[in-house]
Structures are given as C-alpha cells and as structure tokens.
Amino acid sequence: IGLTPQLICKFMAQFGGCTAVLHSALSVGERYDSWKRIRSGEARVIVGTRSAVFAPAQNLGLIILDEEQDDAYKSENSPRYHARDVAKYRAMQENAFVLLGSATPAIETFYGAETGKYPVLHLRERYSGAALPRVTIADMRGTIQQGYISAIGPVLRQAMQRCFAEGHQCILFLNRRGAAKQVTCPSCGWTPACPSCSVSMTYHSVNHRLMCHYCGKSIPVRRTCPNCGSTHLKWEGTGTQRLETELQQMFPERKILRMDADTTSTKGSHAKLLEAFAEDQADILLGTQMVTKGLDFDRVTLVGIVDADQSLFAQDYRARERTFSLLTQVVGRAGRRQTQGQAVIQTYHPQDEVILDAARQDYERFYEAEIERRRMLQCPPIAQLVVLTAVGECERDVLAALVAVKQRMESLMAGAFSDFCYPILGPAPATVVRVQNRYRYHLTIRCPDNKRRRALLDGILREAGASRNFRGVTMYADVNPMQI
Known part of the structure; x- marks a missing residue:
C-alpha cells in the first residue's frame, strides 16, 4: 500500500484513465467503483496489493508481481494463499503471462528458474x-x-x-518502531510483558506508553519497578521514535x-x-x-x-x-x-x-x-513443509489436540496411507506462543505435494473440526509458511 502512490502516478501518466487501484486502504465505495470499472473492461491496467490478483479482469493477458520475494504476498489469514501461486493458476486458466520481478528473487523462484521451470531474464544494468x-x-x-x-x-x-x-x-x-525495544529494571531484571501475549512491550515516547505490537494493548509507563521499587529503569534498544529524537539533536537544522x-x-x-x-x-x-x-x-x-x-x-x-x-x-x-x-x-x-x-x-x-x-x-524449495497449527485459550487442550492428531496421522500412515509415510515433528511452540490470550503450537511434516497429502490433511482437519474433544481449539494447515 505504501508503494501505490508512486506507482499510480507513473501508470496514470502512461495509460491515463484506464488505470484502476485495488487495496485494503480504500473505502468500500472506492473499492466497489474500481471493481465495477475492472469488471466492465473500462479499466485495463490494475495496480494493487496481493488481493488484486483476484480482480475480475476481462481478457487477462499479463500479471506482474513486482518485488515478488516480499512476504506480504503470502496471506496469514484464511485462506492462506500465496499471490504468486494464484497468479500462476490464473495465467494458466486464461492463457496469460506471469512476470516475477525482483532484484533479490525468492529462493524458491530462482531455484525454479535454475531447474528450468521458468525462463529467466537478467537485467545487468540499472x-x-x-x-x-x-x-x-x-x-x-x-x-x-x-x-x-x-x-x-x-x-x-x-x-x-x-x-x-x-x-x-x-x-x-x-x-x-517505537522508542525502545523494552524497559528493564537493572536491579532485579523486571521487564514489562504484555498480559495477553508472550512478548515484552515496546516503549513509545510520543504518548509515553508501553505497547504490544501483536495485540495493540497499551499501558502507561511505570516510573518505579513493581518488584523492587527501584526508580532507575533502563530503556534498552533503539526504535524509530528514539532515533528520530537523536537525529534532531545531531542535525538540528x-x-x-x-x-x-x-x-x-x-x-x-x-x-x-x-x-x-x-x-x-x-x-x-x-x-x-x-x-x-x-x-x-x-x-x-x-x-x-x-x-x-x-x-x-x-x-x-x-x-x-x-x-x-x-x-x-x-x-x-x-x-x-x-x-x-x-x-x-x-x-x-x-x-x-x-x-x-x-x-x-x-x-x-x-x-x-x-x-x-x-x-x-531439507527446507523449501528442496522439500515442502506442511505446518499444522492448533490455537486455543487453554494451553493444555491445544497440546492434547496436537498429540491426538499426531497419533492419528501416524496410525493412518501405518495403515491406509502407508504409501505416504513421513516423520511428524512436534508439538512445538510457535515463535510467539501466546497472542491475545490464545496459545499456538504446531506439528511440522516434510513431505511432497500430491493427492495423498491433500487427502490425508483434508481428512485430519475434518475429523479435528468435528470432534467434541477439541472444542475451543482451532486447527489449520499451512504449506511453506513465511514464519513458523
């Protein structure tokens, strides 16, 4: 979204009024107007973020993913799609071209080019x-x-x-971002942690508050340590707010x-x-x-x-x-x-x-x-990773659900799915275990993409969703996630 203003100016100068914009920062009315112009064929050039890959373009001929290596092309919410995969599917369906542009291509993309999956064009000059x-x-x-x-x-x-x-x-x-990565007490080691997430809170100097960058919770900064009463708290790490203050002092003009x-x-x-x-x-x-x-x-x-x-x-x-x-x-x-x-x-x-x-x-x-x-x-693109994540308010229930799912999958791999037998790692905690008072653990499987994998995961997720034993636990699968 931050790049669209510059891009729109360039495309409007070149193509005029046949350019449309699609991204989540537009109002509902603006998005609807763009959608209608695209649907009618009036707009022949569409500029947008990852959701623009679903634009109802008529007679689609070219899809360009600029900065194709960017993590933002992967949706972290259901449906967990990658815009690159959707673009390739649409291009195949509509006989269009896909152009993946980047100065630093994703490892998966360059591996595909090296193995002959994609033709590659090198730009050696700026x-x-x-x-x-x-x-x-x-x-x-x-x-x-x-x-x-x-x-x-x-x-x-x-x-x-x-x-x-x-x-x-x-x-x-x-x-x-923020002023300091965290506040600590040098006397006893106390650090303010988010009450809803398993992360420390970041100090923001603009409003003199501590903020969690995962759930958005904000609390006033303490002047004394709640553990030992010390008033000599320490601000560790530098964020953009603090650096801005330092720059103002360093270069006042x-x-x-x-x-x-x-x-x-x-x-x-x-x-x-x-x-x-x-x-x-x-x-x-x-x-x-x-x-x-x-x-x-x-x-x-x-x-x-x-x-x-x-x-x-x-x-x-x-x-x-x-x-x-x-x-x-x-x-x-x-x-x-x-x-x-x-x-x-x-x-x-x-x-x-x-x-x-x-x-x-x-x-x-x-x-x-x-x-x-x-x-x-044995990580992508050499092997594919499937991560089954369980989320719930009770940590014990989340772990129990994953243990049961793991045992069920191992049982199936020893029986009906004996032709699809791969080790299952976990349960293991996510990088940030608790977000908004919901615990997150996962299982990881290194396995190829085929019908048997899809059949196994589909059956497991359906069983887990219908089981009364897993009430309060949400489970989903993600292929090659950007963050585990």
Missing part, C-alpha cells in the same frame, strides 16, 4: 545506466567504549554530513520525516509523506521496512542501515534470506540517477557472509550458499 552504490560496512563493535552512545555510528554520521553538504537527501532504515506504522495509520498518510520528501521538504527519511523497496527519489544519494543484524539470527530458516533481501533492496534506494550513491551498513558481525554478499549486492553468490543450506536442512 535504469538509465546509473552506477551501483558504493557500500561501506561500518563495524559497530567497540563504538560504545570509544564514547559513541548514539545508534548513529561515526562512519554513518560522517557520511550524512557529506551528503547534506552536497545538497542531497538520505534514507535511514531501522526495522523497529535538518528536517526529518518518520515513516512507520505509527505515522502511516491514517488514510493517505503514505502518499503525503512520500510527496513531502519528493518535494524536498525534508532531508532525512527514517523508516521501517516501508522505505526498503520500490521508492525512487532523484536526490537520495545516501542510505544508512542502522541495525543490520536485527533479523539475521531469528529462529526461522528464512532469516538469512530475509536479511539479505532487506539490505540489498534498501541499498538500491541510493544514487538512482547520475550521481553515484553510497550506503553504510552498521553491523556487529562485519564478517558474516550474508552482510558481505549484501554489501557486494551479489545475489548469485548468496543463492549458492543458501540453497546448500536449504538442501542440508
């Missing part, structure tokens, strides 16, 4: 012949001992000063725009922020993932990645791919015209291969190492 940005890896180890307590290290600060002196703009990427979920919650806020930045009303655009891809500004010659390690060590087999993609994409926002850009990657792991490959913007080298890891781990 638009208008612009040079790739120079990338500097700034080692943040030891900076605190040297007296640098700000999230902006000395290398990035000097680069920003040069950028402003030359009359250019910069983009800063920090994938954490510079205008800063912050783009995250807190500043873009109202309708049209994305477009207003991007328009203001494009019109030189600000020198710094600070944001979360919203600023990493698709943005195209003439005067942006510097990109700074404040915390490149944040997603690198997540408990997810896609963590390395996600980190490489984010870093490479945001580096690409710099120097998109005649002036060569520069990017500074701040990291505490300067020798990590993912960081080095992103700095070199060498996708092929990253892919070769990553596909080997996936082959050893």
Whole structure:
C-alpha cells in the first residue's frame, strides 16, 4: 500500500484513465467503483496489493508481481494463499503471462528458474545506466567504549554530513518502531510483558506508553519497578521514535520525516509523506521496512542501515534470506540517477557472509550458499513443509489436540496411507506462543505435494473440526509458511 502512490502516478501518466487501484486502504465505495470499472473492461491496467490478483479482469493477458520475494504476498489469514501461486493458476486458466520481478528473487523462484521451470531474464544494468552504490560496512563493535552512545555510528554520521553538504537527501532504515525495544529494571531484571501475549512491550515516547505490537494493548509507563521499587529503569534498544529524537539533536537544522506504522495509520498518510520528501521538504527519511523497496527519489544519494543484524539470527530458516533481501533492496534506494550513491551498513558481525554478499549486492553468490543450506536442512524449495497449527485459550487442550492428531496421522500412515509415510515433528511452540490470550503450537511434516497429502490433511482437519474433544481449539494447515 505504501508503494501505490508512486506507482499510480507513473501508470496514470502512461495509460491515463484506464488505470484502476485495488487495496485494503480504500473505502468500500472506492473499492466497489474500481471493481465495477475492472469488471466492465473500462479499466485495463490494475495496480494493487496481493488481493488484486483476484480482480475480475476481462481478457487477462499479463500479471506482474513486482518485488515478488516480499512476504506480504503470502496471506496469514484464511485462506492462506500465496499471490504468486494464484497468479500462476490464473495465467494458466486464461492463457496469460506471469512476470516475477525482483532484484533479490525468492529462493524458491530462482531455484525454479535454475531447474528450468521458468525462463529467466537478467537485467545487468540499472535504469538509465546509473552506477551501483558504493557500500561501506561500518563495524559497530567497540563504538560504545570509544564514547559513541548514539545508534548513529561515526562512519554513518560522517557520511550524512557529506551528503547534506552536497545538497542531497538520505534514507535511514531501522526495522523497529517505537522508542525502545523494552524497559528493564537493572536491579532485579523486571521487564514489562504484555498480559495477553508472550512478548515484552515496546516503549513509545510520543504518548509515553508501553505497547504490544501483536495485540495493540497499551499501558502507561511505570516510573518505579513493581518488584523492587527501584526508580532507575533502563530503556534498552533503539526504535524509530528514539532515533528520530537523536537525529534532531545531531542535525538540528535538518528536517526529518518518520515513516512507520505509527505515522502511516491514517488514510493517505503514505502518499503525503512520500510527496513531502519528493518535494524536498525534508532531508532525512527514517523508516521501517516501508522505505526498503520500490521508492525512487532523484536526490537520495545516501542510505544508512542502522541495525543490520536485527533479523539475521531469528529462529526461522528464512532469516538469512530475509536479511539479505532487506539490505540489498534498501541499498538500491541510493544514487538512482547520475550521481553515484553510497550506503553504510552498521553491523556487529562485519564478517558474516550474508552482510558481505549484501554489501557486494551479489545475489548469485548468496543463492549458492543458501540453497546448500536449504538442501542440508531439507527446507523449501528442496522439500515442502506442511505446518499444522492448533490455537486455543487453554494451553493444555491445544497440546492434547496436537498429540491426538499426531497419533492419528501416524496410525493412518501405518495403515491406509502407508504409501505416504513421513516423520511428524512436534508439538512445538510457535515463535510467539501466546497472542491475545490464545496459545499456538504446531506439528511440522516434510513431505511432497500430491493427492495423498491433500487427502490425508483434508481428512485430519475434518475429523479435528468435528470432534467434541477439541472444542475451543482451532486447527489449520499451512504449506511453506513465511514464519513458523
């Protein structure tokens, strides 16, 4: 949704009134008007988010998935579809073409290209012949001992000063909103946790409240520790709000725009922020993932990645791919015209291969190492993962339901489904076990996609849904989920 304003301007300039827009931020009336124009054939170009793949286009000829590697193309709610799969199915049904575009293709997509599933076209040069940005890896180890307590290290600060002196703009990427990751008591170790979710709450300085980014619960900040009474609470980690404050103190004469979920919650806020930045009303655009891809500004010659390690060590087999993609994409926002850009990657792991490959913007080298890891781990695209998740308010009931389902599946695999026999892992907790007072555990199966798998899962889910023993427990299956 954040990218649609720029895209719409380009498409309207090229195709005029035959362009329609579809995404969830539109009002019901606006979506209905777009739907009618598409259905009637008046609108021949449709621009939208993942749900636009279902647009009632007449005589469909081409489907383009820009930034096809993005997790947002996978729906986390029922039906749990991937827009890429729907696009391929629609293209097959209507004899149309599908174009998957990305500077950092999903590992599954590039594997398909390497194995002959898709033809691949390489774009070796940037638009208008612009040079790739120079990338500097700034080692943040030891900076605190040297007296640098700000999230902006000395290398990035000097680069920003040069950028402003030359009359250019910069983009800063920090994938954490709020002011501080968490509040802790250094005396006893107390940390405020969300009462409804198994995560710590994030401090937001704008309203001086703690907020849970999973359920949205908000509570006032305590000035004293409820355990030991200490008044010396510590704010750990830096979010976009706190970084904005630091930047205002560091560069008081510079205008800063912050783009995250807190500043873009109202309708049209994305477009207003991007328009203001494009019109030189600000020198710094600070944001979360919203600023990493698709943005195209003439005067942006510097990109700074404040915390490149944040997603690198997540408990997810896609963590390395996600980190490489984010870093490479945001580096690409710099120097998109005649002036060569520069990017500074701040990291505490300067020798990590993912960081080095992103700095070199060498996708092929990253892919070769990553596909080997996936082959050893038997993860997609080498093998498919099916995750059966159970959700309920009573943790014991959730675990009991999964144990019963596992035993039932193993029994079927030993009998009627003996031709489809694969190990079942779990029950295991989800990355965040409790969200909105509902516990989440899952079973994982590595197995190929065929009729027998679909028949087995369909029967199991129907049995679980009809069983009185599983009342209060919801169960669903997801194939190759983006997050487990």
